[in-house]
Amino acid sequence: MSRFITPARCRAIANPLLGIRRFHFSVPLLVRTPLEEYNFKVEQGTLRDDPYQRKIISTLSIFHEMLSSYDPPKVETPAISDLKPKIGIRKVFGSFFGKGKNNGNTDVALADENAIKGIYLYGDVGCGKTMLMDLFYSTIPSHLPKKRIHFHQFMQHLHKRSHQLKIEHNHNDLDVIPLLAAEIAQDSTVLCFDEFQVTDVADAMLLRRLLMALLSPDHGVLLFATSNRAPDDLYLNGIQRVSFIPCIQLIKRQCRVIYLNSPTDYRKIPKPVSSVYYFPKPGVKWLSKTNQSNCKKHVEQWYEYFNSENDNQTILENHSLEVWGRSLNVPLSSPPTVAQFTFHDLCGKPMAAGDYLMLANSYQSFIVTDIPYLSIDVRDQVRRFITFLDAVYDAHGRLAVTAAAPFKDLFVEPEDLQKGNYMLYRRQQDKGGVEETFEDDELVVKHGFDKSIAKKASMFANDEEKFAFARALSRLQQMSTTDWIDNVRPLQ
Ligand SMILES: Nc1ncnc2c1ncn2[C@@H]1O[C@H](COP(=O)(O)OP(=O)(O)OP(=O)(O)O)[C@@H](O)[C@H]1O
Incomplete structure (x- = not known):
């Protein structure tokens, strides 16, 4: 069931959450609320009815109702002359917080700076945060420009754009944040970030100022972020963390912080598993003729299947992709459907997050061959594989x-491998009891992972990386389901 929003209704619900004394009038709009959308999907059988998710949906519906009457401010691009260092940071910040130009619109200046400007949804892996955000996103009223972006990608964009702006204005010390904030606000009023996380000091400092600007009444951006971390755990133990604390306070003050405590990891719900991952049966050696022939057949079958929708069936060898002015070699591919790499080509070379993002956005499917046993000795390769x-x-x-080997057995102790040959594994010595030392591990206690996963994750020193590793195993499981294979991203 959908409802019509009338102008009278708009007036009635105009200000309590956003605190902005401006109304949006429109002809009656056909709007499905998040709750209606959730009910629809449950009825359709696409979603299971989850009482924890349902509780959150009610809060999202209230936020949604506020959006219906929200009229964002008109954001002006700041003058470049105001952004040169001699002017001083103070003045720049001044314009963020209402002392600068606001087009004479007193409604904007009167707006409550402490009003709720977004949702910060956090919780454990696989419990449905992204699904809830996407569901909300699909119901955002059409008068509000919106963007949904993976946080990692957003940060990449910011760094790239900052660089371009400095070149464009021929000024290396230009304070680009006001320009970035204006561009983002002009482009999208509702900004949805999947997997908000802060891992390095440059990102932390940039984010602090940018979010302050975006959430200020002059910019009027509304935020929806999902994260595996509570705000107080963001950038924990990070360099100069103290400078990031105002950003945490801002999030806590201006967003409705919601913990999704559903005990269900939907990725763990058994689904028919397809055979996308090949590994030799016990007792079959990697280099044996049987195994080599099985590998070849597996790769050919999946290549053909992944490429079946491609009008152009040509297979290119050593195709070159451009990434930020560098070229990235794709050993075998049929753009835009499939790319094939050996594990060594994909993760054994100094590739960075930007390279993997470019690949993921350029091809619909990937084949990665010859993945060896992995250990702490090749930690960098494991890191790259997780990023990919x-x-x-x-x-x-x-x-x-x-x-x-199957992914759950692929991560081993270096001493269990045959020297110099990572495709071979010696019989595992009895390690009884070792996992018990992981029963108090954060991954087990806080995030509900198995002790065996916590043990494998211990190859990483830092909590963010341990978590990313455990999550990657959960994702690999989901990516091998027929559901996942059948519902691939459509070709553009
Ligand atoms: N109520 C539900 N019924 C059926 N499937 C669901 C439900 N909620 C979520 N899922 C499915 O479970 C999978 C994991 O959900 P989602 O990606 O939203 O989790 P997440 O909390 O964002 O995980 P992560 O922290 O790892 O990113 C998705 O395929 C999603 O569609």
Whole structure:
């Protein structure tokens, strides 16, 4: 059931949440609320009815109702002459907080700076945060320009754009944040970030100022962020964390912070598993003729399947992709459907997050061959593989692999491997009891992962990386379901 919003209704619900004394009048709009959308999906059978999610949907519906009457301010691009260092940061901040130009619109200046400007939804992996955000996103009233972006990608964009702006204005010390804030606000009033996280000091400092600007009444941006971390746990133990604390306070003050405590990891719900991941049966050696022939057949079958929708069936060897002025070699590919790499080509070379994002956005499906056993000795390769997986997962891409073992057994102690040959594994010595030392691990206690996963994740020193590793295993499981394979991102 959908409802009509009339102008009279708009007036009645205009200000309590956003605190902005401006109304949006429109002809009656056909709007489905998040609750109606959730009910619809449950009735359709696409979603299971989850009481924890349902509770959150009610809060989202209130926020949604506020959006219906929200009229964002007109954001002006700041003058470049105001952004040169001699002017001083003070003046720049002044314009963020209402002392600068506001087009003479007193409604904007009168707006309550402490009003709720967004939702910050956090919780454990696989419990439906992204699903709830996407559902909300699809119901945002059409008069509000919106953007939904993976946070990782957003940060990449910010760094790239800052660089371009400095070149464009021929000024290396230009304070680009006001320009970035204006561009973002002009482009989108509702900004949805999936997987908000802060891992390095440059991002932390940039974000603090940018969010302050975006959420200020002059810019009027509304935020929806999902995260695996509570705001107080963001950038924990990070360098100069103290300078990031105002950003945490801002999020806590201006967003409705919601903890999704659903005990269900929907990725763990058994679904029919397709055979996208090949590994030799026990007792079959990697280099044996049987295994090599099975690998070849597996790769050919999946390549053909992934490429079946492609009008152009040509297979390119060593195709070059441009990433920020550099070229990235794709050993075998049929753009835009499928790209094939050996594990060594994909993760054994100094590739960065930007390379993997570019790949994930350029191809619909990937085949990664010859994934060896992985240990602490090749931690950098594991890190890159996780970054690659996250990028492909976020782009809803497909993945087929040939590997030395199933993913749950692939991460081993270096001493259990045959020297110099990571495709071979010696019999595991009895390690009884070792996992018990992981029963108090944060991944087990706080995030509900198995102790065996916490143990494997211990190859990483830092909590963010341990968590990313455990999440990657959960995602790999989901990416091997027929549901995932059948619902690939459409070709553009
Ligand atoms: N109520 C539900 N019924 C059925 N499937 C669901 C439900 N909620 C979520 N899912 C599915 O479970 C999977 C995981 O959900 P989602 O990606 O939203 O989790 P998440 O909390 O964002 O996880 P992560 O923190 O790892 O990103 C998705 O495929 C999603 O569609």
